[in-house]
Amino acid sequence: MAKIQCMIIGSGNIGTDLMIKIRDTSEKLAVAAVIGVDAESEGLAMAAKSGFATSCKGIEGAQEFTEWDDIRIVFDATSARAHRHHDVICRAAGKQMIDLTPAAIGPYCVPVINMHEHLDKPNVNMVTCGGQATIPIVYAVTRVADSVPYAEIVASVSSQSAGPGTRANIDEFTQTTARGLEKVGGAKYGKAIIVLNPAEPPMIMRDTVYTLSFNAKEKQIEESIHAMLADIQKYVPGYRLKQDVQFETVGIDKPLAIPGYGKAIGLKTTVFLEIEGAGHFLPKYSGNLDIMTSAALATGERIAEFKYGVVA
Structure with a gap:
């Protein structure tokens, strides 16, 4: 055909x-x-x-x-x-x-x-580029936890890979990505931040994902995240962890104070990602576009x- x-x-x-x-x-x-x-x-x-x-x-x-x-x-x-x-x-x-x-x-x-x-x-x-990179990680936590009351992502990209269209849509980027963390990722409340980094030589796209979850074991979350990585790598081979998944238990004695959300407790998971582009047209550091x-x-x-x- x-x-x-x-x-x-x-x-x-x-x-x-x-x-x-x-x-x-x-x-x-x-x-x-x-x-x-x-x-x-x-x-x-x-x-x-x-x-x-x-x-x-x-x-x-x-x-x-x-x-x-x-x-x-x-x-x-x-x-x-x-x-x-x-x-x-x-x-x-x-x-x-x-x-x-x-x-x-x-x-x-x-x-x-x-x-x-x-x-x-x-x-x-x-x-958004940040959404495609980070929402799957939030979902990987959500699918093994009873709930994910909060998810926050920070997408850092080279300023050289941010063209006029990206720059004109910064507000829409943060709003759309945050809603995607909720609607697709499954978080009750989502927040997104984008950083345009002018470093030379240009940096490869990096994303940090934070989630706060209830009733999920660290091993379950880690295995779910690695399974998600393998699925994404089928169409984005340069998608990878920058370092091991990190965990921290946030107890009622020292709750997190999250602006816009309030005090929160649970299992905090931190994931550091790096996305290298395929280099079809743009330099490989433009993983955000790739x-x-x-x-x-x-x-x-x-x-x-x-x-x-x-x-x-």
């Missing part, structure tokens, strides 16, 4: 990396078109060189393509604000949307946790199987 035709909206870092991933690695998807708003962007130039239809007129320009009717899946790698406009047009045309912005019009999708629940949805949201495009590709391929019966 022929590959499913796709379009990428956004010719920046994320869109270009996704284009190369689909072009060079996918057995189920094919890039038909790439659109943007900057006629001089490197991404549009690379897309044109690869033989894909291109336009710098945005979604309106895409509707002029002869390929428009054949496009089944649209990946949006622009901004939360722009995605709302794109969704209206693409949904009316019956096209599947995979949203790589923090707009969160559709349900949050983290492939290793809940992708199977949303294969029939017209729009799925890939949360995990987003890898998750989006995995989701697109699974939707191609479910909706269109594509088998590699």
